[in-house]
Amino acid sequence: MGRQLKLGAVLMGVGGPGQHDVWRHPEIPGDASVDIRWYIARARQAEDALFDLVFIVDSQFITPDSPPHYLNRLEPLTLLSAVAVHTTHIGLVGTLTTSYNSPFNLARRLASLDLISGGRAGWNVVATGDGGTAANYSRDEHYDYPSRYGRALESVQVCQGLWNSYEEDAFPRDPETGVFVDPSKQHRLDHVGEHFHVRGPLNIVRSPQGQPVIFQAGDSDEGRDLGAAVGEGIFTHAPTVEQGVAFARDLRSRARAKGRNPDEIVIMPGISPVIADTDEEARAIEADARLNKDFAKTLAQFGRPFGWHDFSRYDLDAPFPELGDLGADSFRTQADRIKQVARDEGLTLRQTVHRFSTATPAPFVGTPTTVADRIQEWFEAGALDGLNIHVTVPSDFARFTDEVLPILRDRGVVRSAYEATTLRGNLGLPIPRNTHAVARERRSHLIGA
Amino acid sequence: MGRQLKLGAVLMGVGGPGQHDVWRHPEIPGDASVDIRWYIARARQAEDALFDLVFIVDSQFITPDSPPHYLNRLEPLTLLSAVAVHTTHIGLVGTLTTSYNSPFNLARRLASLDLISGGRAGWNVVATGDGGTAANYSRDEHYDYPSRYGRALESVQVCQGLWNSYEEDAFPRDPETGVFVDPSKQHRLDHVGEHFHVRGPLNIVRSPQGQPVIFQAGDSDEGRDLGAAVGEGIFTHAPTVEQGVAFARDLRSRARAKGRNPDEIVIMPGISPVIADTDEEARAIEADARLNKDFAKTLAQFGRPFGWHDFSRYDLDAPFPELGDLGADSFRTQADRIKQVARDEGLTLRQTVHRFSTATPAPFVGTPTTVADRIQEWFEAGALDGLNIHVTVPSDFARFTDEVLPILRDRGVVRSAYEATTLRGNLGLPIPRNTHAVARERRSHLIGA
Ligand SMILES: Cc1cc2nc3c(=O)[nH]c(=O)nc-3n(C[C@H](O)[C@H](O)[C@H](O)COP(=O)(O)O)c2cc1C
Ligand SMILES: Cc1cc2nc3c(=O)[nH]c(=O)nc-3n(C[C@H](O)[C@H](O)[C@H](O)COP(=O)(O)O)c2cc1C
Numbered sequence: 041m042g043r044q045l046k047l048g049a050v051l052m053g054v055g056g057p058g059q060h061d062v063w064r065h066p067e068i069p070g071d072a073s074v075d076i077r078w079y080i081a082r083a084r085q086a087e088d089a090l091f092d093l094v095f096i097v098d099s100q101f102i103t104p105d106s107p108p109h110y111l112n113r114l115e116p117l118t119l120l121s122a123v124a125v126h127t128t129h130i131g132l133v134g135t136l137t138t139s140y141n142s143p144f145n146l147a148r149r150l151a152s153l154d155l156i157s158g159g160r161a162g163w164n165v166v167a168t169g170d171g172g173t174a175a176n177y178s179r180d181e182h183y184d185y186p187s188r189y190g191r192a193l194e195s196v197q198v199c200q201g202l203w204n205s206y207e208e209d210a211f212p213r214d215p216e217t218g219v220f221v222d223p224s225k226q227h228r229l230d231h232v233g234e235h236f237h238v239r240g241p242l243n244i245v246r247s248p249q250g251q252p253v254i255f256q257a258g259d260s261d262e263g264r265d266l267g268a269a270v271g272e273g274i275f276t277h278a279p280t281v282e283q284g285v286a287f288a289r290d291l292r293s294r295a296r297a298k299g300r301n302p303d304e305i306v307i308m309p310g311i312s313p314v315i316a317d318t319d320e321e322a323r324a325i326e327a328d329a330r331l332n333k334d335f336a337k338t339l340a341q342f343g344r345p346f347g348w349h350d351f352s353r354y355d356l357d358a359p360f361p362e363l364g365d366l367g368a369d370s371f372r373t374q375a376d377r378i379k380q381v382a383r384d385e386g387l388t389l390r391q392t393v394h395r396f397s398t399a400t401p402a403p404f405v406g407t408p409t410t411v412a413d414r415i416q417e418w419f420e421a422g423a424l425d426g427l428n429i430h431v432t433v434p435s436d437f438a439r440f441t442d443e444v445l446p447i448l449r450d451r452g453v454v455r456s457a458y459e460a461t462t463l464r465g466n467l468g469l470p471i472p473r474n475t476h477a478v479a480r481e482r483r484s485h486l487i488g489a
Numbered sequence: 490m491g492r493q494l495k496l497g498a499v500l501m502g503v504g505g506p507g508q509h510d511v512w513r514h515p516e517i518p519g520d521a522s523v524d525i526r527w528y529i530a531r532a533r534q535a536e537d538a539l540f541d542l543v544f545i546v547d548s549q550f551i552t553p554d555s556p557p558h559y560l561n562r563l564e565p566l567t568l569l570s571a572v573a574v575h576t577t578h579i580g581l582v583g584t585l586t587t588s589y590n591s592p593f594n595l596a597r598r599l600a601s602l603d604l605i606s607g608g609r610a611g612w613n614v615v616a617t618g619d620g621g622t623a624a625n626y627s628r629d630e631h632y633d634y635p636s637r638y639g640r641a642l643e644s645v646q647v648c649q650g651l652w653n654s655y656e657e658d659a660f661p662r663d664p665e666t667g668v669f670v671d672p673s674k675q676h677r678l679d680h681v682g683e684h685f686h687v688r689g690p691l692n693i694v695r696s697p698q699g700q701p702v703i704f705q706a707g708d709s710d711e712g713r714d715l716g717a718a719v720g721e722g723i724f725t726h727a728p729t730v731e732q733g734v735a736f737a738r739d740l741r742s743r744a745r746a747k748g749r750n751p752d753e754i755v756i757m758p759g760i761s762p763v764i765a766d767t768d769e770e771a772r773a774i775e776a777d778a779r780l781n782k783d784f785a786k787t788l789a790q791f792g793r794p795f796g797w798h799d800f801s802r803y804d805l806d807a808p809f810p811e812l813g814d815l816g817a818d819s820f821r822t823q824a825d826r827i828k829q830v831a832r833d834e835g836l837t838l839r840q841t842v843h844r845f846s847t848a849t850p851a852p853f854v855g856t857p858t859t860v861a862d863r864i865q866e867w868f869e870a871g872a873l874d875g876l877n878i879h880v881t882v883p884s885d886f887a888r889f890t891d892e893v894l895p896i897l898r899d900r901g902v903v904r905s906a907y908e909a910t911t912l913r914g915n916l917g918l919p920i921p922r923n924t925h926a927v928a929r930e931r932r933s934h935l936i937g938a
Contacts, residue, residue, distance in 0.1 A: 111692060144626055
């Protein structure tokens with residue numbers, strides 16, 4: 041049996057982008073996004089189904105038009121820390137931006153979650169697309185692309201350096217000799233880089249998985265390079281199996297070029313499967329949800345990649361407007377893709393909005409068997425190593441865990457029991473050695489030779 | 490029955506300043522400071538004894554000489570969030586520095602803990618004394634006193650402004666009308682100050698206690714002014730009842746001068762009571778602990794208020810050395826007090842170190858009745874509104890909760906049951922109204938008149 045499909049649950053509370061009406065569902069309490077019991081219950085539902093991880097997305101800039109879940113939600117690491125002590129095996133991946141946090145604080149909070157959870161922490165490294173965020177952090181302008189991604193890469197490197205502050209055996213804690221710490225095994229970092237200088241040491245030891253797992257979700261050229269450089273898990277969107285395969289190939293070849301082992305990267309696109317008793321019924325549910333969306337809200341949300349541009353000022357049925365380089369410094373990749381498709385296919389604004397407001401890639405709509413078949417096809421084609429399931433309505437999620445997963449389990453595609461109690465252990469990722477301990481071994485080897 | 494004595498438990502894991510040997514105690518696991526189960530167990534022990542709060546101190550700069558608990562510990566808010574979901578009534582007060590955090594992130598993380606705990610969060614606002622911290626945050630120098638305390642005050646004001654981002658009824662969440670949020674009840678802050686500019690709104694609602702309780706622990710003139718301006722709880726050290734009374738009077742009069750109600754401030758000095766079956770035995774235990782301390786470690790720790798100055802280079806039995814203005818920009822108040830006492834009393838270095846390395850104010854040493862009597866005396870004299878008990882060895886803490894508290898309870902000095910499930914409710918502090926809602930009421934009153 042080869043590598044199995046990995047599973048993530050994206051907990052979206054009262055509903056994220058494209059889910060403006062989810063909160064009206066009777067199963068969803070109005071305050072789900074700020075109720076810790078809701079997150080704990082969903083995480084346990086995912087853990088009972090042997091998921092690898094829960095994933096918490098994040099942002100720090102809102103307007104009254106933001107999706108319901110964004111308007112009012114818990115901060116990812118306080119949230120995950122509470123979930124950690126009510127779960128035992130599932131990974132806990134939080135989004136934290138490197139544009140508006142200092143690496144010392146990032147390293148410390150993530151290391152703390154990693155210890156609290158017994159080695160289950162992951163960090164989704166983002167550089168923040170919403171330019172408006174700057175004004176919440178005493179900055180006149182958002183960082184441009186090169187600074188954003190320069191800071192992101194350097195932040196991860198600083199954190200990983202700080203996570204080596206103590207060698208594994210730095211604390212003899214010997215009541216006989218009275219030695220609590222071995223000072224030679226506590227290390228300063230003394231990092232001096234383009235964006236940060238950080239002395240260290242960090243005041244916290246490594247966890248059972250060594251250090252938190254690095255996830256990445258940027259899609260631009262710069263974003264892919266960051267993922268290739270440091271990403272151990274990659275979150276992405278894959279509209280078709282071909283695009284998924286192309287993305288995975290591109291990312292792995294960039295990683296290989298950087299001297300990394302491309303097999304040590306787990307690529308996980310997000311999906312919202314629609315499951316029903318017949319394929320027709322599932323397709324009807326999906327079409328209905330898509331067409332009944334509040335168009336004004338969809339249009340407002342559509343403006344986000346263009347720096348929350350107000351599209352209600354244009355004629356909906358005229359050709360897609362000329363926007364210049366609008367969006368170049370917020371979500372450039374997405375903005376450029378929308379502009380190009382609209383131009384190439386001669387779409388109107390209305391058509392463009394419809395095209396890009398579907399959160400559900402079509403192939404994952406159908407009976408449990410249909411959905412399981414598609415997942416297995418994509419997996420075997422190399423379009424994905426895992427899947428991120430967007431979780432809102434608990435009974436919808438239960439159809440996936442109770443009806444789709446057993447089929448995949450029978451086929452050996454997903455696990456029948458957890459392999460480990462750490463996130464690295466379950467994802468099949470190596471535990472990074474402490475760099476100082478490695479250097480010490482090398483030195484004593486040289487002396488011995 | 491008047492106001493009752495409030496109780497805090499300072500969780501010190503393997504031992505803080507002056508507690509270099511605590512980790513050798515058989516009841517203390519070597520990794521207590523990074524074991525979340527240890528904190529949860531201690532918090533429950535305090536909650537069973539009807540304590541108001543647990544208090545987590547913090548710092549971000551270490552050397553190999555730092556106290557054991559400082560070398561390797563969990564980050565306060567991830568820690569408290571995990572404790573929140575295993576407790577129900579006790580307050581959760583975390584230390585966060587305003588020198589190396591942005592107010593938007595502070596506001597958000599604290600509000601998140603406040604919701605997760607159902608209204609039990611508190612923030613110990615510190616400005617950071619250790620100058621070495623700067624090098625962990627890409628700064629060449631630590632902030633000077635005016636900037637530090639300027640940032641601290643402005644940070645609290647920004648946070649309190651952000652905590653008003655949503656009025657209580659901002660989310661109609663009406664499935665009939667489809668209205669999730671009322672945009673007129675979401676408010677930007679648009680703060681432009683000397684140190685920060687912050688637009689808002691914050692993406693999180695108020696908790697059952699309105700907003701987190703502000704604690705403060707600075708002792709310099711600037712520190713006291715900050716406490717008087719915004720502190721609702723004050724952590725301090727009171728070596729004698731007279732000094733306690735003088736401090737409380739000074740602080741309340743500063744608060745009154747700023748237009749605040751001085752009764753809405755809870756002053757809580759820290760103590761480490763030593764309890765035994767006889768007063769003699771307790772005094773012997775205390776003396777023994779004091780004299781048997783590892784002097785080299787005590788000396789290293791003694792250097793902290795002077796910017797970790799190395800005192801081992803001086804003759805221990807010569808007069809206390811001339812230090813110029815060493816310490817002026819780290820822990821100035823403490824450094825100045827030490828210099829002055831040494832000079833006034835003509836002490837040697839060794840004598841000075843002994844004088845200032847006692848963590849236990851003498852009066853709280855004795856039988857349970859002696860300790861209860863002293864606490865009541867100090868309370869009735871106005872030297873304190875509450876006490877912060879330093880918790881390390883669980884059975885020592887149990888002597889306090891099981892033998893001292895019942896005496897105070899019989900006398901009506903401490904509570905017999907929690908009054909509330911929020912920290913404000915138990916401390917007897919008012920719930921701040923949402924400022925926008927107040928302004929709205931005032932407007933509609935004017936229109937109605
Ligand atoms: C699956 C996925 C999840 C993402 N989650 C977040 C998130 O939680 N917070 C965030 O600020 N950005 C998130 N992003 C955005 C990316 O980090 C990135 O900013 C965005 O894709 C724009 O890409 P670019 O900045 O490389 O152009 C996510 C992107 C993807 C594909
Ligand atoms: C009881 C008490 C607890 C304190 N806890 C902390 C703490 O956890 N972290 C910290 O950086 N400073 C802490 N301080 C230090 C103060 O915030 C302040 O920096 C220090 O007393 C020096 O005072 P000054 O800066 O006003 O001179 C504490 C002080 C007292 C009295």
